[in-house]
Amino acid sequence: MRLGTLVRMTSSWVLSLSCPDQPGIVHAVSGALAEHDGNITESQQFGDPDTGLFFMRVEFASAAPQGELETAIGRVGDRFGMTWRLDVAGRRMRTIVMVSKSAHCVNDLLFRERAKTLPVDIVAVVGNHPTLQDLAAFYGKPFHHIPVTADSKPDAEAALLSLVEELDAELVVLARYMQILSPDLSEALRGRAINIHHSFLPSFKGARPYFQAHDRGVKLIGATAHYVTSDLDEGPIIEQDVERVDHTYTPESLTAIGADVERRALARAVRWHAEHRVLLDGHRTIVFK
The missing domain is CATH 3.30.70.260 (ACT domain)
Structure with missing residues (x-):
């Protein structure tokens, strides 16, 4: 040359x-x-x-x-x-994962990131409880404890938004984060915050969904990954997954199976979002797989 x-x-x-x-x-x-x-x-x-x-x-x-x-x-x-x-193409999307006490979803995301099967760069784990701080440290991720009470919620959400800006985070994943985001925060994160709901929406919203499912004698249980909006658990759906069950399952066994379904659905939704495969179509999504 x-x-x-x-x-x-x-x-x-x-x-x-x-x-x-x-x-x-x-x-x-x-x-x-x-x-x-x-x-x-x-x-x-x-x-x-x-x-x-x-x-x-x-x-x-x-x-x-x-x-x-x-x-x-x-x-x-x-x-x-x-x-x-x-x-x-293939650029890893800067991501914040929000958690409470359940570890299965965040552990799965962190493992997939380390295995290079998920195109994200998890820049922080944020918890409203310190329970999962050791898990974040195991994967070498900074953990930010932002407690939330009725009185402190506005300040806590302001701290989260400040962290999103400071870390230049492009995606926020609610990995069994057991707090309802305010309408203002939901709007600020519109189209870039994904939640995993531990049931097959729109059925069994709210607390203890697998116990609700058991009480109704369902034959399918599932999980729904969706974008966060100000309407609780009604954001545009990205992915859903199910498992067949029967009358022999207890609420506890349904919960254990449900945890596997949640991991799968959330990981797929995060990957598709990071690969720019999800486009908003009103209250629905177009997903190019």
Whole structure:
């Protein structure tokens, strides 16, 4: 190679977008990428006839600088009224995990992160109890104890938001965090806070869901991972999982099986969000798997 020759390294990118559905969107997006030597390696799209919105996720390789790509995509976005996001494919998303006393979900997330099967960088574990501080230390993660009472809740939520900003956290995961977020905090974290509900929503909301399920003699138990909104346990659903059970199961055995279901559903939801596979469609989600 001659001295002075500029070598441009090819990078992998992921583009996710939504806009009012109309002809020419895919052509315009692919054309803009092609003009910058973009080679599309994966593309998924969906037009929702109920909302009239179009959703698209594209992975592509290009040696063009990020600024040039954003300018080109921005022009297309302005033309079609898009909401869009461009990111480096596979980049680990900076994440805060919130906990109370139950360890199974946070332990699973921390293990998957360490095993490099979950594309997140867990920058802190936050607990309203100190119970799981040793678990966080085992994985080498800073633990922040932010106690919550009726009187201290506004200050506690302000401290959490301050930590989110300080750590530049892009995602907050409520891993069996047994506190209800205020409407203001839910709105501040809109679209970037995921909760795991320990039952198959919309059934059995609130406390002791597996005991409620046992009392009703259910044949399926499950878990629901959803975005946090100001409406308790009614945010857009990302993933649900179930296990078949029968009359021989006790509330305790249902709870143990449910813990496994919770781990699976939450891990999938976090991975899909971190990979920009989840797009909001009103009170629903579009998930490109």
